Amino acid sequence: MSQKVHNFSAGPGILPDEVIQQAAQAVLNFNGTGLSLLEMSHRSKEYVAVMDEARAIVKRLMGLGDDYSVIYVGGGASLQFAMVPFNLLTADNYAAYTSTGVWAKKAVKEAKMMGKVQVVASSEDKNFSYIPKDYVVPADADYFHCTSNNTIYGTQMKSFPSSPVPLVCDMSSDIFSRVIDFSKFDLIYAGAQKNMGPAGTTMVVVKNSILGKSGRTIPSMLDYNIHIEGESMYNTPPVFPVYCVLLTLQWVEKMGGIAAMEKRNNAKAELLYNEIDRNTMFAGTAAKEDRSYMNVCFVMQDESKEEAFSKALKEANISGLKGHRSVGGFRASIYNAMPIESVQVLVDVMKQFEQIHA
């Protein structure tokens, strides 16, 4: 049995080994300055270079131009649930939302606190186990908000509707995992702690032209334009989390960019879903065509064997596989940094478990 822990945590999630090594080094002595990155001014030329590159690399990976801005803010994606309507929802109109999981519902709830919202598609009728498809984005809404990947229920939008209004997407749990035409989107946000870094910062990519139109008085820290004007340093940013994001995205770029990530992720997801479908002891919980390639949710055909399976996972040094309480069972989060070897270890445990217990 390997000593290595196979980290299937849903978030904060696995990071590349080399990112962790570089991050630890920066805590001790950042770039040979003799100072820890934890105690350095964010206005130092060394850190300004980090922030500039952390913003630039996002546009490079996404293939976006100067009509977009990238900022890093604190507060998590949950703060974006409020920032989006503050910046985009006018007092006399409404926003269109999809409701496809716990986080999507929270986004709806926050927007409703600030104005009118129309939920144009929901999968709540079947415990969010699928992605709604037959809906039209209304042309008179201020914007349309969707969630690309539902971490808790293990569903993922395989395509995005064409939107006559600004397209806003919470990509927290599958950002940079697959090739997408990012230029179709007007605002993308992602909490870093799933697929692009540690907890403590949220990336926002926004098309400049959609801002400044909500007519609201926006607290400065919630105003995208203020963060953009301040080059993501209006106030002290989350220095270390942003640096770790940069390291992670540099790793993505070095590995071959988003296309290479997609290839890795497809191989991992297919390996695991094939086993779930083949193995008589397990069943996937999400509709097959909507299965997430980031968060793989499954249950046991015989729930009474869950404890034994959990024990087998632990013996194989597999960590973080417990399903969210609202779905039960198991959830394997196989983010970008997860090596296929760890997925193979999980698949082997499932096979062995079937041989012993079936």
Place this chain on the structure above:
Amino acid sequence: MSQKVHNFSAGPGILPDEVIQQAAQAVLNFNGTGLSLLEMSHRSKEYVAVMDEARAIVKRLMGLGDDYSVIYVGGGASLQFAMVPFNLLTADNYAAYTSTGVWAKKAVKEAKMMGKVQVVASSEDKNFSYIPKDYVVPADADYFHCTSNNTIYGTQMKSFPSSPVPLVCDMSSDIFSRVIDFSKFDLIYAGAQKNMGPAGTTMVVVKNSILGKSGRTIPSMLDYNIHIEGESMYNTPPVFPVYCVLLTLQWVEKMGGIAAMEKRNNAKAELLYNEIDRNTMFAGTAAKEDRSYMNVCFVMQDESKEEAFSKALKEANISGLKGHRSVGGFRASIYNAMPIESVQVLVDVMKQFEQIHA
């Protein structure tokens, strides 16, 4: 010449060596779990214990009881400038503020965006070089807001006015630096990155009884009660920054608590101010009775010698001494973690500079 860098940065500021070592270890392998703290679930029992203790140690150090709650949020103290009025300022009344520096002014500006504000004391007439004293906190305000230490101008409130209304204080740059009767305050907040940790989280200590009265619709992430109910885990917290805060506060406790910090800080500040007053080449910028024991601002009597002095500082491995652009000159930030030995190195450089250049 020592290889050690003497870190006088105004923020993010110096942290204890042992905190940096422990933080780096946690990045590599947290508490022997085999996982980096950067990739661990915040719901893991190991991290829940971190958050619980990070909240408990604040009350222990401050001598506060169950009538107060402690939370850690993202967004910096700048987000508190908006959260305070959201939670405390009613639509039909006003709040009383002091205006004693750049950050205090920003707090005023954000509150004015949300309602009525009365600035009851200001030192803007003399470039914020002193602390206003002869004012009365109005008894009919919703709350009174002050800034205990003005990082940029190097002034510090040596005492706090008695307040007939909830007393709110931004203590970002001198939190845990001196003995204060914290029970006189109803809400204290502090960005971690000056005296209690790295950038990325802000601590809020609040008396529970003042909350829930503003009558406003508060976005969830800006609602103190929601963070309190979620035990500071309503959403994914800034995991690593909060852990570093815990390490720093454990160091404070081990060193003897706030009283021991005050003793250290008095010795450092007196050493440096005595030299500024004695040395013919330098002059302090703040009113003597209001001098900050955290941020020591001074200028050269002969401005043309600034470059030569900067060179001497660099040769002595002294970092972060450049004054803020709105004051000019120099600023030595001597937070809790700064050893008196580093202050002595600075004083020695000042003495030598006088011998050579006077």
